[in-house]
Amino acid sequence: MNAVEIKNLSKNFGAKQAVCGLNMTVPMGAVYGFIGENGSGKSTTEKMICGLIPVSGGSIKLYGKDYTDGAVRARIGVLIEAPGCFPGLSVWDNMMLQAGNLSIPDAEKEVVKVLKLVRMEGAAGNKYKNCSLGMKQRVGIAMALLGDPLLLVLDEPLNGLDADGMRIMREVLTDVVKDGTRSVIVSSHLLGELQKVATHYGIIRHGKMIREMTADELDAGCRTYVALRTGEMNKSKMLLGCRYSRVEEDEAGFLRVYDRTTPEEIVTYLYENGICVTEMRTDKIGLEEYYIDLMKEGK
């Protein structure tokens, strides 16, 4: 049984088709990185999973049940766009309201537990409207964690989080899925951060799933490149550009050769042209580059 199984999902807003024929599978125990450009249909899909907007076509199954089933819906934690809190109430009151909606028996204890998880226990008395963006995001995450959710749907949860917040977030997500039954769908534009936690990926473009893969498959699919630094970078770039099809300079000032080659071959070639290599390493492209490549292919 999968945590989420979406088949041929579509959503139209008038004449505009936001999601068309989307298929998506989130296994149990997965942290599913849901990636796509702005307006690609990520949030719309997440909202449909949560039952917040009506579906135009297709089916959504959550833990083998239809997404409209009350029993399964009661076990979804959500953070979409911004946390749903009343600005005039305190963080504590907002949490207690959500705990009440979830009919949590020992609500106070549970609220304290999730606030501690996101290091917000000291700010429970603060009015929500007085919280900073990062604090609000933490409250949203805490709220999503209330009631032992089976499925967490987090849309851009890393927005506004500081380094500590991001670390906490990673810890929380890893912890949530460790028993193998709970799953997380997380969409973020911070692909580097996402790569640290995601076990599965889904890449969406123009409302269609263009690729679904596991982290291992991504790793296997990521090309290796040779990064090097020489005494004459401009000349090296020109020479390598003549011989290899894709040579780029990265932010750290390294020349990257993405073609299938060996470091020895590059060193020999540059040496023959009177250039000495000062630094060299081989590496794999990350999720960010993989995604950019994929988007370029599509265009």
Next chain:
Amino acid sequence: MGNAVKLENVSFGRRLASMLKVDFRRMLRSKLFYILIACALVIPILITVMMTMMDGSVSVDPQTGVETVLEGPENAWQSIGTLPADGSENGGAAMGGMDVMSMCNINMMFLLAAVFICLFISEDFRSGYAKNLFTIRARRGDYVVSKTLAGFVCGALMLIVYLIGAMLGGAISGLSFALGSLNAGNIVMCMIAKVFLMLVFVSIFVLVSVGAKQKAWLALCGSLGAGMLLFMMVSLITPLGSTLFHVVLCLAGGVLFAVGLGAVSKRVLEKTSVV
């Protein structure tokens, strides 16, 4: 890896109880609720005292020279409804006249309830709370029932507080509490009928509010507009001399409206985006 997932169906009663608990908790923490209750208490006192003080004062139209004599209330119950015609001069207003006491009476609370319901519901959508709620609550009907009941309780409280305010105003102004041909039972029936009639208004306001979602101004305009259409009928359906017939009529109307419009509200929530 243990992949056993236990999903528990929650009964309607438990779902509704928890939602009502949350709504009442919110209501009791909302400033708006206390402001409206305070208004319900202060308005009848102010109106009764001021109208009594102005009783008999003459205003002259500077252009025509026509003199108008302002008439104050003669009876404390006039804030609740007009005493039936029993040969007195006031009898003409029994069908809901256009004098100040006929317009500014307890029936205003039916419109004031719109303020509470519209702002209460629109805040759910504006704050994003609706996202949290509708994610874990698949059944939109629960929401409609809960809001209708919360609005109904608030409206009923406003009516009761207004009655207390009217009595206080009457006592402060030294007005008569004589019931004439009526008895205390009629007053009780009148109040019960008004409380049940509140359900009709609340159902309309809930429907307009769930349709308008975060647009509080639209919900308010729509609700007040719809409320005004029914407003003039309130004094006819719930006169001061109400009997069991009026109570049953209002109860039937309230239940019918609550069920019918509740179903429409539920449909609206199901068929439209809640974010």
